[in-house]
Amino acid sequence: MNLESFQSRILxxxxxxxxxxxxFLGSEEEAKDVVQEVFIRIWNTREQMENVQNWxxxxxxxxxxLSLDRIRSxxxxxxxPIEESFDIQHEDLTPHESTEADESMNRINQLIAALxxxxxxxxxxxxxxxxxxxxxxxxxxxxxxxxxxxxFRARNAVREKLTxxxxxxx
Amino acid sequence: MDSKRLEExxxxxxxxxxxxxxxxxxxxxxxxxxxxxxxxxxxxxxxYFGDFKEKNIDHVPLDAAAINKAAKPKAAGxxxxxxxxxxxxxxxxxxxxxxxxxxxxxxxxxPAPTVAGTEKxxxxxxxxxxxxxxxxxxxxxxxxxxxxxxxxxxxxxxLFNEAKEEIQEQDAQSSKKx
Numbered sequence: 001m002n003l004e005s006f007q008s009r010i011l012x013x014x015x016x017x018x019x020x021x022x023x024f025l026g027s028e029e030e031a032k033d034v035v036q037e038v039f040i041r042i043w044n045t046r047e048q049m050e051n052v053q054n055w056x057x058x059x060x061x062x063x064x065x066l067s068l069d070r071i072r073s074x075x076x077x078x079x080x081p082i083e084e085s086f087d088i089q090h091e092d093l094t095p096h097e098s099t100e101a102d103e104s105m106n107r108i109n110q111l112i113a114a115l116x117x118x119x120x121x122x123x124x125x126x127x128x129x130x131x132x133x134x135x136x137x138x139x140x141x142x143x144x145x146x147x148x149x150x151x152f153r154a155r156n157a158v159r160e161k162l163t164x165x166x167x168x169x170x
Numbered sequence: 171m172d173s174k175r176l177e178e179x180x181x182x183x184x185x186x187x188x189x190x191x192x193x194x195x196x197x198x199x200x201x202x203x204x205x206x207x208x209x210x211x212x213x214x215x216x217x218y219f220g221d222f223k224e225k226n227i228d229h230v231p232l233d234a235a236a237i238n239k240a241a242k243p244k245a246a247g248x249x250x251x252x253x254x255x256x257x258x259x260x261x262x263x264x265x266x267x268x269x270x271x272x273x274x275x276x277x278x279x280x281p282a283p284t285v286a287g288t289e290k291x292x293x294x295x296x297x298x299x300x301x302x303x304x305x306x307x308x309x310x311x312x313x314x315x316x317x318x319x320x321x322x323x324x325x326x327x328x329l330f331n332e333a334k335e336e337i338q339e340q341d342a343q344s345s346k347k348x
Contacts, residue, residue, distance in 0.1 A: 014227050015225075015226040015227055015228070017227075018225070018226065018227035019222065019223070019225055019226075022225065031227075032227060035227060104214045104218075105214070105217075105218050105221060108214060108215055108218040109218070124222075126193075127193070127219045128219050128222050128223050129223070130190055130193070130194070132190060148186050151186050152185070152186045155183070155184060155186065156184060158215065159184065159211070159212075159215075162211040162214075162215065163211060166210075166211055
């Protein structure tokens with residue numbers, strides 16, 4: 001792989017890698033570091049990677065592994081920084097609506113962050129990034145059945161919790 | 171999208187039976203339509219997924235050139251550390267040589283010229299009897315001077331001893347009388 005193919009094949013997936021790392025780490029700075037590390041790793045081993053079929057899935061898998069390594073080395077929970085890092089702006093809303101929307105987004109973010117790791121990865125890959133089940137199997141190294149079961153549990157756990165929060169304020 | 175279709179798609183979505191296209195249809199619907207209160211949570215969830223997808227790393231200076239540059243320092247680092255280690259060893263060897271030279275110089279080299287005489291001490295006197303005589307005379311004078319000093323001190327001690335003996339004798343005589 002030369003510089004040109006690196007730019008055309010690998011670099012376009014940088015935002016997906018960034019979001020996937022962010023899902024694990026919750027900190028934008030650390031997610032950026034992981035993406036940088038992923039690219040450096042790919043660039044340094046580019047000669048041995050000619051037979052890789054799906055570059056993007058392969059990059060996502062490296063991102064997952066490096067993010068998990070980083071979590072292990074830092075030994076900290078993902079939920080706390082994720083809450084802090086959610087800073088999407090809603091410019092067309094009134095301050096009241098904006099606050100309400102932010103609260104809702106933060107609440108969902110917390111619910112997803114509190115899911116077990118596999119469920120969190122899979123709901124992100126499917127519902128945020130729109131990957132097919134086969135691609136999710138390749139990225140997560142799980143079989144189809146495990147992927148579907150985890151996705152089902154993740155979606156329904158979020159749904160139930162949202163319903164409870166809105167119904168009973170829990 | 172009518173309510174029946176929406177309900178059907180949502181049912182498939184929650185059961186993980188929807189296709190990617192159907193999920194995209196739901197996403198677009200929730201982003202572009204007002205929804206009844208009962209579906210507000212679901213709409214928020216889909217909006218959350220859409221918003222999260224907007225997060226990007228574009229403001230980070232991350233391109234192939236940067237990666238290439240970032241990947242290189244490892245090799246440069248090896249060369250740098252090799253040079254650094256070599257220099258450390260060379261500095262150690264230089265310090266050792268300097269120390270040996272200094273010790274050798276201090277132990278084996280003749281002492282520097284004396285303050286009084288700008289002339290050097292003669293290294294050898296075998297070839298010149300005159301200088302040999304002068305040097306011997308100087309050495310003997312030094313010994314003689316030393317003896318003179320010692321004799322003077324010995325004389326003082328002797329005087330003290332004599333005085334002591336005399337006092338002791340007087341004490342003995344006076345005790346006999348008593």
